[in-house]
Amino acid sequence: QKEVEQDPGPLSVPEGAIVSLNCTYSNSAFQYFMWYRQYSRKGPELLMYTYSSGNKEDGRFTAQVDKSSKYISLFIRDSQPSDSATYLCAMSYWAGGYNKLIFGAGTRLAVHP
Amino acid sequence: ETGVTQTPRHLVMGMTNKKSLKCEQHLGHNAMYWYKQSAKKPLELMFVYSLEERVENNSVPSRFSPECPNSSHLFLHLHTLQPEDSALYLCASSQDPENTEAFFGQGTRLTVV
Numbered sequence: 001q002k003e004v005e006q007d008p009g010p011l012s013v014p015e016g017a018i019v020s021l022n023c024t025y026s027n028s029a030f031q032y033f034m035w036y037r038q039y040s041r042k043g044p045e046l047l048m049y050t051y052s053s054g055n056k057e058d059g060r061f062t063a064q065v066d067k068s069s070k071y072i073s074l075f076i077r078d079s080q081p082s083d084s085a086t087y088l089c090a091m092s093y094w095a096g097g098y099n100k101l102i103f104g105a106g107t108r109l110a111v112h113p
Numbered sequence: 114e115t116g117v118t119q120t121p122r123h124l125v126m127g128m129t130n131k132k133s134l135k136c137e138q139h140l141g142h143n144a145m146y147w148y149k150q151s152a153k154k155p156l157e158l159m160f161v162y163s164l165e166e167r168v169e170n171n172s173v174p175s176r177f178s179p180e181c182p183n184s185s186h187l188f189l190h191l192h193t194l195q196p197e198d199s200a201l202y203l204c205a206s207s208q209d210p211e212n213t214e215a216f217f218g219q220g221t222r223l224t225v226v
Contacts, residue, residue, distance in 0.1 A: 008153065032213045043117070043203050043217035044156075088156070097168040098144065098210030103156040
């Protein structure tokens with residue numbers, strides 16, 4: 001079983017749709033939860049960063065963490081064609097000397113006009 | 114320049130060649146990382162450096178040799194690679210190894226022929 005499971009998609013939605021991206025995990029030691037966005041031929045960029053269970057909102061993006069279910073989500077409201085990218089969930093735990101990031105495989109999102 | 118810069122952006126090398134990837138960060142961070150991103154696979158952590166000292170070698174074959182001469186520069190020396198080593202190699206940095214907010218470069222697309 002992988003430590004982090006993420007549906008690879010691709011996910012295709014019309015402009016203006018609400019998008020829901022999800023990851024599940026198995027390691028209870030994960031403490032920090034992140035979402036990265038990666039455009040084609042670019043490196044990942046950090047979108048959202050959360051520590052505790054609950055919701056965190058930033059503009060059109062909402063990150064949700066449910067530690068009891070080992071489940072995290074990213075919601076994108078009023079999706080735009082510029083949101084078309086691969087979204088990577090990531091989680092970290094203390095590996096002795098550093099916080100180790102474990103990534104999901106990424107979900108490819110296409111928002112069409 | 115700002116952020117994390119990687120050179121070259123693309124590299125094609127034969128299995129008997131020796132080449133080096135370079136990473137430079139202008140963020141004043143103290144931790145730097147090498148990741149490997151293969152098609153449809155999660156990012157894999159390869160090496161972690163904290164203040165120029167290696168704190169993690171994530172079971173990486175010896176044909177990959179990292180070097181961190183100072184906290185702003187990171188190299189990945191490559192020799193006698195295999196075709197399966199073809200991937201996107203990403204450099205990242207964070208404020209310190211305890212901090213999970215990683216900033217990534219754009220990556221070097223490596224093809225081994």
